[in-house]
């Protein structure tokens with residue numbers, strides 16, 4: 001079943017066109033890794049999917065419904081599509097628990113006790129039950145990102161967007177975040193994941209998309225794209241990202 | 247010469263009345279000035295020119311006209327144009343509040359602008375509307391950063407309250423003037439008024455220093 005269908009998605013900033021017409025279908029339960037050089041439009045694509053950026057042209061269909069352009073529609077979409085950022089973007093004036101509760105209380109209008117119980121459950125899921133009362137300033141990068149994931153999960157998203165969730169982390173903290181994402185994959189959640197962790201993409205993704213210059217340059221199974229890329233640019237990109245791993 | 251503070255002390259009830267008047271004017275102008283300042287500051291922050299242009303005109307106008315002129319204008323000129331009386335309190339409140347709104351608007355705008363874009367992203371990604379994000383995420387962080395500047399504004403408002411005496415509003419300076427003219431003791435009367443202001447405001451200023459140090463430590 002198709003949960004997300006994107007047709008002819010174009011994004012321009014002024015005169016500069018960043019996405020030149022992206023077509024994409026996401027089936028429920030799919031895990032799509034998005035690769036691409038810096039500046040190729042990966043973040044812009046993700047941000048257009050939950051309308052943090054307004055597409056300049058094209059169509060986004062969520063669960064069979066074309067997403068309109070009224071504020072009300074956009075807000076409804078954002079509640080159904082969770083997003084996790086490279087820089088975590090936790091709310092520094094709230095505890096870990098407060099961060100996870102915030103969407104439930106302010107957006108979903110749940111009562112405090114209910115939201116608190118749910119938030120505690122999500123924190124436990126990412127292994128941070130003991131950090132509920134801790135402020136972000138006192139958390140490690142890996143813990144911050146796990147709180148951010150719990151914050152997204154609390155809203156019961158049908159689709160999760162990860163924008164380089166481990167790129168801002170010290171190498172020794174990458175593993176704990178990837179483990180959480182992998183556990184979400186094991187639950188069968190639908191996700192789009194921008195990452196430079198090729199090994200992780202290979203093992204966890206059901207499909208890999210290589211983005212170049214604002215277009216889907218190549219896509220296929222992890223084996224097809226990561227092991228036997230057909231296009232020269234994909235090969236060059238993979239080579240440059242692999243040169244230090246062995 | 248001989249200092250004669252006894253003649254001032256004998257009028258301490260008049261000074262007390264003045265102090266109450268000062269505090270009342272201060273409270274009104276603090277709430278109106280900062281409240282309107284927040285609204286105008288949001289207008290200055292807005293992308294839409296329907297909000298931006300009027301807010302900017304307001305700020306420019308009231309930052310570039312003296313408060314005393316405004317108070318006198320509201321007291322003497324406005325009643326000629328409109329069919330109702332303007333009390334000294336109303337004239338002083340209007341003049342000081344509008345001026346404070348113009349200055350604090352720039353504090354609010356700067357504070358809101360200083361919050362990282364990622365905070366907006368995270369709030370909107372959860373499905374918050376603009377107002378929800380502003381109220382729950384942006385303003386609480388911005389106000390913490392703005393607190394020293396806003397407290398400075400409050401100190402300015404407190405001092406500006408003396409301008410009320412220009413329209414004979416009963417506050418500390420007005421009462422000092424009265425005592426000086428009745429007892430022929432301007433040195434003692436005005437010195438006392440100055441000391442009262444100092445005693446009230448000095449702790450407030452120390453508080454802003456303390457907040458500034460704490461903010462630096464937190465960031």
Ligand SMILES: Nc1ncnc2c1ncn2[C@@H]1O[C@H](COP(=O)(O)OP(=O)(O)O)[C@@H](O)[C@H]1O
Nearest residue numbers: 013016018036037038039040041042043044045
């Ligand atoms: N708000 C913006 N205004 C103008 N240009 C932008 C903006 N956001 C991104 N871009 C441009 O769009 C291109 C793609 O950016 P981005 O999607 O962030 O790439 P990636 O995430 O793949 O590194 C870049 O050239 C970038 O400079």
Ligand SMILES: [Mg+2]
Nearest residue numbers: 042043044164
């Ligand atoms: Mg990016």
